[in-house]
Amino acid sequence: MSSHASDQARVIPLRPVPAEPAEREEPTPREPLWRDVVGDVLRRERLAQERTLKDVADAARISMPYLSELERGRKEASSEVLAAAAHALGLGLADLLALTHRRLTLQARPRPLGSRTAPRRTEARSRPGDVRLAA
Template sequence: MSSHVPNQARVIPLRPAAAAPTPAAKEPLWRHVVGDVLRRERLAQERTLKDVADAARISMPYLSELERGRKEASSEVLAAAARALGLGLADVLALAHGELARPARARPARTGTEPTSVTSVVSGRDRSSGRAAAAPHGGMCLAA
């Protein structure tokens, strides 16, 4: 006389299920932003990793790791790399700020391909023509 009905209780939720949160725009890591800035400046100057690493007095593999965003540089190392590129630490920070200030959807994805180079903050000159770079509102051009 037994019925083979499963012994399961029905669950009644007390609160309605919350909607899945929408994924927020992922903030870039500082080391990725700074690495991108260093690499773009080095490539814009048509310099090798070895050349810049020697000028900064850091190892070539370490500079490569910095550029790829795999290592977090100390302020001393970052300043040395900036000086080796003819920039000040403030210039690197200004370029990184420009990257962070752009809307997330306009940032290039980190695919291993490099975006176009930026105009040098130090010289304020367009590298392709050698002429002074035009900047909107009479300010210095920080990013292309």
């Protein structure tokens, strides 16, 4: 056996070899960020009412740049700010949440049966007198 062949046998790649393009899985779609969806709903509602950022910001008693950042999904708003923005648009907080929920469900892609985000919990049946500890 030559020394060259034995040297090749000892080489271990540092990085895994990429799979062939046909074998690669499709990338998992990313879940939308809450702030992006809420901001989109706020902007769509404001534009549907043909109102300006200044008008809605003044009615909500928040700054116009902050409302703009909310609409663009750049800031996470507190529940108080969300309620103020919703009320300025003539919505209740529940209305804003319902519109956001509707938008999220429209964006969601159906998952194949059997795919879950969390593993199934299997619980052993206990017998009388068994002590079970909470995990």
